[in-house]
Amino acid sequence: MDNKINKLALAIAAASTVLSGQALAGGFQLNEQSVSAQGSAFAGRTSNVTDASIVFGNPAGMSFLERAQVTGGATYLDVDSDIDDASGTTALGTPISPASNEGDMVPGKTIPFGYFVQPINDHLHFGLGVYAPFGVITDYEDDFEGRYFGNYSDVEVVTVQPTLSIKFSDQFSAGFGITYNHIEGELERATYGGPFGDGHVKVKGDDDAYGFTFGMMYKPLETTTLGVTYRSDVDYGLEGHLDTDNIYAGGAGPLPDASYDASLDITLPETIDFSVTHEVNDRWTVMAGAALVKWSSFDELVIENDSPLGTRVETQDYEDAWQYAVGTAYQLTPSWVVRAGVAYDESPIRDSVRTVRVPSSDRMIYSLGAGWTPTPDLTIDVAYTYLDEDTAPVDETAPTSGSYRADYENSAQGFGAQLTYRF
Known part of the structure; x- marks a missing residue:
């Protein structure tokens, strides 16, 4: 097998991992930026103002926070995966040996976040947020039967968002933020080497890029709030290196282990998020929302490397994906609020393009949460989420991978906790 082909194949795999969807929020996009929103399955994320995490949900909502405050917390994700009816062949068409399909390839992961909001005057608010909008990790066992398509993937995006909001009236506000985004990725797959044993190809890269977010919030009634948030797409040009180990090239035997320069241009999608929050009475609040993630913009990937193959353009075929949520909050006592919600997330990944790196599908999300405010200055929120996906079939073939x-x-399962302190 040609080493140059292996290099290109891994570059394509790297791109496919980043673009495959949301990480267990529709493949690769993360929802874990607020525990108070998590408790109601993120319903009302752009219209329900409870704490400084509204910097992410809708920057316009900062205008309705009367005091300076800090919100920080984290969600721990525990993912369970079973692999059934598995089969595979090598590039020569022979059975794979050894071959295992243990599943549970996603290790537990803690996703932190933090926000700060400071009123400047009656009309202007400043906010700052640090959060993770995208991320995925899959770490299979060494003998995984699909290892020639991918046995390790780790892609993380961290965003810093300075934000301003302006309050035009008691009913209407708008907010705008710049996002500074840092992406890091490490991907590995095995290559078939026959009597020489498996080889490995690993790529690592990173980049920094900018985007923006814009939101509006409107209260047509004292008890009803409408919100919309737009998050721009972000263009990345990852630069890094690609390492090969024990790559077998037909009769020539193993090639020398080597490291090559590699780059990959990718774009993470724009999102439009709508929601409504309605206070039924002094105790009950209901929320609903819908978000469109425009994955269909990924029609091609541009891959550059230092091999004679040069720049390659690979066609992709992802679909726009919708997320829907409904939720409620009940003010149990002056200091306690309880929350519940349910959501449905479409996956942008069709069966024909699903990979072992992000083998996700449509899912239902069920959430419970609670908030405790022992003093006017302090609130502690907790939430629990259970996510159940449809069966996700994977069917991959490639000349060099079998x-x-x-x-x-x-x-x-997601377990979240956050603390809000008001100054």
Whole structure:
């Protein structure tokens, strides 16, 4: 097998991992930026102002916070995956040996976040947020039967968002933020080497890029709030290196281990998020929302490397994906509020393009949460989420990798906690 082909194949795999969807929020996009929003399954994320995490949900909402405050917390994700009906062949069409399909390839992960809001005057507010909008990790066992398509993937995006909001009236406000985004990725897959044993190809890269977010909030009634938030797409040009180990090239035997320069241009999608919050009475609040993630913009990937193959353009075929949520909050006592919600997330990944790196599908999300405010200055929020996915079939074939077919059954639990302190 040609080493140059292996290099290009891994570059394509790297791009496919980043673009495959949201990480267990529709493949690769993360929802874990607020525990108070998590408790109601993120319903009302752009219209329900409870704490400084509204910097992410809708920057316009900062105008309705009367005091300076800090909100910080984290969500721990525990993912469970079963692999059924698996089969695979090498690039020569022979059975893969050894071959295992243990599943549970997503290790537990803690996703932190933090926000600060400071009123400047009656009309202007400043905010700052640090959060993770995208991320995915899959770490299979060494003998994984689909290892020739990918056995390790770790992609993380961290965003810093300075934000301003302006309050035009008691009913209407708008907010705008610049996002500074840092992406890091590490991907690995095995290569078939016959009597020489498996080889490995690993790529690592990173980049920094800018985007923006804009939001509006309107209260047509004292008890009803409408919100909309737009988050721009972000263009990345990852620069890094690609390492090869024990790569077998036909009769020439193993090639020398080597490291090559590599780069990959990718774009993470824009999002439009709508929601409404309505206070039924002094105790009950209901929320609903819908978000469109425009994955269909990924029609091609531009891959550059230092091999004779040069720049390559690979066609992709992802679809726009919708997220829907409804939720409620009940003011149990003056200091306690309880929350619940349910959401449905479409996956942008069709069966024909799903990979072992992000083997996710459509899912239902069920959430419970609570907030405790022992003093006017302090609130502690907790939330629990259960995520249940549809069966995700994977069917991959490639001349240099053979074939792999399997059905993935995925579920996840999220445990969140956050603290808000008001000055």
